[in-house]
Amino acid sequence: MRRGIAATALVATLALAATACGDSDSSDSGDKKSSGELSGTVTWWDTSNDTEKATFKKIAEDFHAQHPKVTVKYVNVPYGDAQNKIKNAFSSGSDAPDVIRADVGWVADFASLGYLDKVPDAKAKEVDSAFLKQAAASGKYDGQTYAVPQVIDTLGLFYNKKMLKDAGVEPPKTLEEVKTAAAAIKSKTGKTGLYLRGDDSYWFLPFIYGEGGDLVDAKNKKVTVDSPAGVKAFKAARDLVTSGAAITNATDGWNNMETAFKSGKVAMMVNGPWAVADAYAGDEFKDKANLGIAPVPAGSAAQGAPQGGHDLAVYAGSKNRDASHAFVDYLTSQNVQVQTTKALSLLPTRTAAYDQPDVKSNEMVQFFKPAVDKAVERAWIPENGALFEPLKLQFTKAVTGASSPEDAAKASATAFHKILKDWK
Amino acid sequence: MTVHTGQSTAKAAGEDARGRDRASGERPGRLRRALSTHWYAWTMVAPVVIVLGVIIGWPLGRGIYLSLTDANERNVGRTIGANHIDATYEFVGLDNYVDALSDPVFVQRLVWTVVWTVCCVSTTFVLGLVLANMLNRQFRGRAAYRMMLILPWAVPGFVSVFAWRFLFNRDNGLLNKVLDGGGISAVPWLDDPTWAKFSVIAVNVWLGVPFMMVALLGGLQSIPGELYEAAEMDGAGPWKRFLYITVPGLRAVSSTVILLSTIWTFNMFPVIFLLTRGGPGDSTEILVTQAFRQAFVESPRDFAGSATWGVLILAVLMIFAFVYRRSLRKQGEVW
Numbered sequence: 001m002r003r004g005i006a007a008t009a010l011v012a013t014l015a016l017a018a019t020a021c022g023d024s025d026s027s028d029s030g031d032k033k034s035s036g037e038l039s040g041t042v043t044w045w046d047t048s049n050d051t052e053k054a055t056f057k058k059i060a061e062d063f064h065a066q067h068p069k070v071t072v073k074y075v076n077v078p079y080g081d082a083q084n085k086i087k088n089a090f091s092s093g094s095d096a097p098d099v100i101r102a103d104v105g106w107v108a109d110f111a112s113l114g115y116l117d118k119v120p121d122a123k124a125k126e127v128d129s130a131f132l133k134q135a136a137a138s139g140k141y142d143g144q145t146y147a148v149p150q151v152i153d154t155l156g157l158f159y160n161k162k163m164l165k166d167a168g169v170e171p172p173k174t175l176e177e178v179k180t181a182a183a184a185i186k187s188k189t190g191k192t193g194l195y196l197r198g199d200d201s202y203w204f205l206p207f208i209y210g211e212g213g214d215l216v217d218a219k220n221k222k223v224t225v226d227s228p229a230g231v232k233a234f235k236a237a238r239d240l241v242t243s244g245a246a247i248t249n250a251t252d253g254w255n256n257m258e259t260a261f262k263s264g265k266v267a268m269m270v271n272g273p274w275a276v277a278d279a280y281a282g283d284e285f286k287d288k289a290n291l292g293i294a295p296v297p298a299g300s301a302a303q304g305a306p307q308g309g310h311d312l313a314v315y316a317g318s319k320n321r322d323a324s325h326a327f328v329d330y331l332t333s334q335n336v337q338v339q340t341t342k343a344l345s346l347l348p349t350r351t352a353a354y355d356q357p358d359v360k361s362n363e364m365v366q367f368f369k370p371a372v373d374k375a376v377e378r379a380w381i382p383e384n385g386a387l388f389e390p391l392k393l394q395f396t397k398a399v400t401g402a403s404s405p406e407d408a409a410k411a412s413a414t415a416f417h418k419i420l421k422d423w424k
Numbered sequence: 425m426t427v428h429t430g431q432s433t434a435k436a437a438g439e440d441a442r443g444r445d446r447a448s449g450e451r452p453g454r455l456r457r458a459l460s461t462h463w464y465a466w467t468m469v470a471p472v473v474i475v476l477g478v479i480i481g482w483p484l485g486r487g488i489y490l491s492l493t494d495a496n497e498r499n500v501g502r503t504i505g506a507n508h509i510d511a512t513y514e515f516v517g518l519d520n521y522v523d524a525l526s527d528p529v530f531v532q533r534l535v536w537t538v539v540w541t542v543c544c545v546s547t548t549f550v551l552g553l554v555l556a557n558m559l560n561r562q563f564r565g566r567a568a569y570r571m572m573l574i575l576p577w578a579v580p581g582f583v584s585v586f587a588w589r590f591l592f593n594r595d596n597g598l599l600n601k602v603l604d605g606g607g608i609s610a611v612p613w614l615d616d617p618t619w620a621k622f623s624v625i626a627v628n629v630w631l632g633v634p635f636m637m638v639a640l641l642g643g644l645q646s647i648p649g650e651l652y653e654a655a656e657m658d659g660a661g662p663w664k665r666f667l668y669i670t671v672p673g674l675r676a677v678s679s680t681v682i683l684l685s686t687i688w689t690f691n692m693f694p695v696i697f698l699l700t701r702g703g704p705g706d707s708t709e710i711l712v713t714q715a716f717r718q719a720f721v722e723s724p725r726d727f728a729g730s731a732t733w734g735v736l737i738l739a740v741l742m743i744f745a746f747v748y749r750r751s752l753r754k755q756g757e758v759w
Contacts, residue, residue: 084720091502109723113497114504199703249594250615250704256595265595317505386723397705402617419724 039069040320042327045086045097047079047310051278055343063330070323079103083385090115090315098318099327102147104138104309105378105385111141112382117314119145120325134377135349139311141382147311148332149349151340153272154375155206155305156367160284161292163189163267171268171294175210175236178268178297182245185267195257195269196240198248198399201391203270205306207233209376210299215387216416218379222424225391226413229301234398234405236299241399250396258282270296272308276345276364293367307375309349341365347372383419390415491520491731497724513728520732529714530733534740537690537710540621544628544689545682551629552636553678557670559637560644570641577634585698588627589614592699617707620700624708628695632688636681643677644670679752686748687741711737 042063048056053076060074075097077085083106089096090110102110110116119127124145127136131149139147159171167188169181182193197203208214213229216222224230240246247266249256258275260266262282271279276291285291296305312331314324330336337348338356345364353359354369378384391412398408417423459466493513501511524530559570576584591598592613600610613623647669655665693712696702702709702717709717711733719730 083723087497087723087725088720090504091497093503093505114502114507114509117505247595248615250612250620251700252589252593252614256593259596315505316507317503319505383723389722393703393705396703400615400617400704402705402707 037069038067038323038326040323041071041073042099042320042323043073043075043097044099044327045075045077045082045101047077047082047101047103049079049274049278051281052274052344052346055340059331059336059339060327063327066330067323067326070327072327086110087115090317093317096315096317098315098320098324100313100315101150101310102313103385104149104307104311104380105388107139107147107311107313108141108380108382109385110313111144111146115316116146117316117318117321117325119148119314119328123148123325123329130351131349132351132372134307134372134375135309137377138307138309138380139313140380147313148328150310150312150332151273151346152307152309152349152372153274153347154307154368154372155203155270155272155296156371157268157294157296158261158271158275158279159268159292159294160261160264161290162284163191163264164292167267171292172297173295173303174298175240175300178240179243179245182243182267186244189267191264192244192247192260192266193268194240194246195260195266196237196246196248196399197253197257197270198237198241198396199250199253199392201388201395202306202308204233204237204391204395205376206270206296206304207237207299209304209306210297210302211236212299212301214376215391216379216381216420216423218381220424221420221422223413223416223420225416226409230412231405231409232300234395234408237395237399238401238405242401248399250400273344273346273364273368277343293364295371304374304376305371307372307377309347386419387416390419487731487734490728491735492517493728494519495727495731497727500727516728520728521736524729524732524736530736533709533711533714536621536708540625540628540710541686541689543625544632544692545685547625547629548632548636548685549678549682551633552640553674555633555637556640556644557666559641573637574634576631577638581631581694582698584631585627585695588623588630589699592623614700615704617704620704620708624696624699627699628689628692631695632685636685639677639681640674643674646677647673679748683745683748686744690741691737711740 044060046053046056046060057074057076060072063072064070082100083103086097086100086102086106087110090113107116118124119139127139127145127148132152135149135152136145139145139149157171163185164171164181167181167185169184172178172181178194185191185193205215208225208230211229211232213224213227213233215225215230217224241248247260257269257271258278261269262279262284264284269275279285279291280288295303297303312328314321314328318324332349334348334350334353334356337350337353338358340346341348341353341362342358345362347365347368348354348359354365359365394403394408394412394415397403398405403411492515494516495511495513499511499513502509555573559566559573594600594610594612594615597613599613603609603611612619614620651669651673652665655669660668690710691712692710693716696708696710696713697716700708702713706714715730715733715737718726718733
């Protein structure tokens, strides 16, 4: 009897081990070659935020109407964890998505690791001819197109029109004006002027562009974050906090920023089109006309905001690549782009979409389109996404005063040099 | 029946091996005999040994191996759909260890990890001891109190850590709302390096007290009541009774729970990671969260560097356990 148990246990263990090692090859693979019709399942990992996801889910599921044999599985992955989750899934291959929504900064990284399937030639040509040039550039790596731009964006200064009017100030054009405006807001209404996002280094970019600098100089392969402009940028950000013009957080920045702005605790924030729908949901903006947008305040030398956005890409290991590419094609079609602009005020990437009445008449687009045209295009190098993590560390330290602007700039440069090995 | 089989097999094996035994001495024969006598026991433990070997031994071996290479995300082998990319990382000897140990970051993290461990373990132990003593008396509703104090243990760790994160939120958290009511301005619980350190320790203590309390309560209940009675008769006050009966009586239990608690706290990933992500900046980053950061957050993912840190963490804990055991043995513990 005892031996029986031991034997059973042994068999059970072996069986367990065997199943664990076995590749789960169960996902149904589709093929259009044989029948000419797309079929199978396409899993899409979308990184849109909480206010946007319902719209995208519906759009994704509508694909089913065009291709009845294709089932789209929509999964919303929070943006903050997405880069990591996608890498885990792509490197192991198990439960990997077929289509991802990737930040423009991630595409070159994923492509260089061999994770992305090239965009079919016909579509690549279309991307070159019918899409905004700076958006198309973000999907390229090594001269090949790996991703199709879905939305494009940049940062702007969101402001509460009523609060600024009550304080008797105009939307500030420079950081100096932000400080005087904030002082007026404080004395007239008792509220804070600006929310400065301190836990995400993307928000550092307008500061360094404003001082005439940049993180790196990709042409000359040089790290420039520790240049005098970089140091000034860290100083300018810290100065906003110490002068009381801005509040910031080292954690939960996104939620605190949205809550503070929507409830009227602060009068201004720097944000992108992805925050428009969420802002409209707030008490202060029940009357949509109360939300005003202006260019990001200039620094001492220039005015600039980064060009961002999201691209759609297909996993190279996808079992259903044809349907996946067709799905990407659908998601970036003019109809869908106009639909998302109407619902969420996101900016289309197709040049022709801007002639559509729904897009043309959107107030947010009217502001953001010229801003995007002026936005600073980042170097689309694979290391692009890697720079933000060490920079975040130093940016948070600098704005919270845990380290001096000089030290923060120096430490960022040291970290960048570790990532960009043979750069100057 | 078992015994019978064992003996007969042993006999058979012994006869079999006799020819070689004379030439090579006693030892192989004895080993062989032990094996043949206890083959049944070996078979019984085999599944456990195999499973442990697979789930602990293999990753450990692989980790140590990776720490001796320059493996990262860009040069490890991977298969993506149809294309296979071969591994191109190389063996670099002890370079990673030299790098890690000469890196000021490692020392910084080690110092904070030790501070964090000592603060957490000592506070949890003292609180656990106090609570256990209080709950060891007879009073109304004792069971209910015990239940309530064990609650933090029953809630999944990540749930309670997230709850704490909401409470700690500087602008919208409950703690600051309450303090605001009392006229105290917002405390930057997670936004200031020193406060963040305090906050992570507080949460970990909150999570760790139930375990300490239950373990010590068990220890207290195993101390015979007669000892206290006798001491009382001899005129010993409560403090003396605590010092000369309770403390020595709890020795065996407390030495074990302190060791366990130290190891757990040293590697307490979820509290730090979920509460502050090591922030603000890197001020609450302990060794394990830093190793995770290298392997999964930064890119390119540095597998070799992370494995090196992992091995170093293991080494630190092994040294600690060794020294701790030695010092206990010196004090006359049999453990």
